Amino acid sequence: MTLDVGSDLAISVYNTLTRRKEPFVPGHPGRVGMYVCGPTVYKPSHVGHMVGPVIFDTVKRFLTWVGFEVKFVVNITDIDDKLIIEAAKQNSTVPEIAERVTGDYLACLKALGVHSIDLFPKATDHIPEILAMIESLIAKGHAYPSAGDVYFDVSSDADYGKLCNRDPEQMEAGTRIEVSDRKKNPGDFALWKGAKPGEPSWPSPWGAGRPGWHIECSAMSFKWLGAPIDIHGGGLDLQFPHHENELAQSECHLGHAFTKYWMHNGLMKTGDKKMSKSEGNEVVVSALLKRFQSESIRYLLLSSHYRSPIEFSEARLEEVGRTLESFQRFFERFKRITKSSFHELKTKDRRDPKRFNASVLPEGFSREMVALAQRHVESLADDFNTGGAIGSLHEMLTRLNRFVAESRLEEIADPANISQLIQGATLFRECALLLGLFEDGSKKETGEETGLVDGLMTLLIELRAESRRSKNFAMADQIRTGLTSLKIVLEDRPAGTIWRQS
């Protein structure tokens, strides 16, 4: 049983710039460059910061599986007003805080299974590239120095506002714009900021200073991905002013398109408020990971469409935990039947080039599994609809369990049926891995600790069986009741007693 939806697989992406879904065709055949705006590293990551990385990690997983070679870059903003303020508050330095908070960010990504980012360039490592770009913008008449700062002149760019589809006056009305008598127009934004005494700074033709936030993303994306880049991603809150400004300065510098597809993910909300440091309602990831499985967090982030807001609450995470238990029970069932681990099933990293069509298979389990897997892939091909793909995973789980029940696999170890189950589970695993789910079973299945628990449980189950044989029912009941209080359920089956955590 292999999975391939054929060469007719059409991928579509919603492009914020054109406000419609478009066929996905990268600039260079077979290769994709993807740039996603990363964090300003001044405070530990909250769960809202993980939405973009998890979504775009999934985008890369899927595009790679389809056959593209994807280079994925996420920048680290390690110089910014917020960092300077935080360093003063903590009586520390900007580099010290930046390094510590970057470490926290990378640890959070790892915990959530975000492994696909190829490069994390830092703003402070790209000062020469940033200076060169500012000089080019001044030479072309799109920027001007003013009292140690350099500003981009929005009135010099006839296209300014095209990403958000608003004219500059409307944009000013809805946003905080720094008022300054150094600017020609209120909407002009700083490319370079002159340093105040004691602030971190770099020499420049306009005096010591530091780069503005927007220019660093343009300079780093050109350096590492060239232009135009295929996908530029980020949270919806970055659309204006950050991405509008990035786009304007980049296209004025290049004289051609900066990005083919702009993708914006919805923001995390608690109640009706966006989760943010400034709202004071952020949930710090490292604290959350002490109480919830990382898989539950990843599942929650992928369960709705990436362009919709994500409702966060601990009650929802608990609910996800219960949902994941049903998958876990199947993995345990699979192990009992096949004597092998679901998490070690070998799947294909790339879509099978051999065209495979569910309709040519005979009616039955295999054909239904392939059809569900195809639907899973079609969901992801349709603007990365991860919520739809998760729906298919649930249907595959139901079909796998029904196959086990119908063929009575827990009682009759029929080799042909076991082989079909393994093939079906492998297909399911291949689909789940596109979402980065159920990648690692180590916490549940292997490891010394679990090995010890398995051994102790086998011993207790044998003691209980022995008690029943010798008609010591009080002892047998005591063992079962004691285990129930530890949230362990025993199930007596024809092939023996099994246990699971409730």
Ligand SMILES: [Zn+2]
């Ligand atoms: Zn950016």
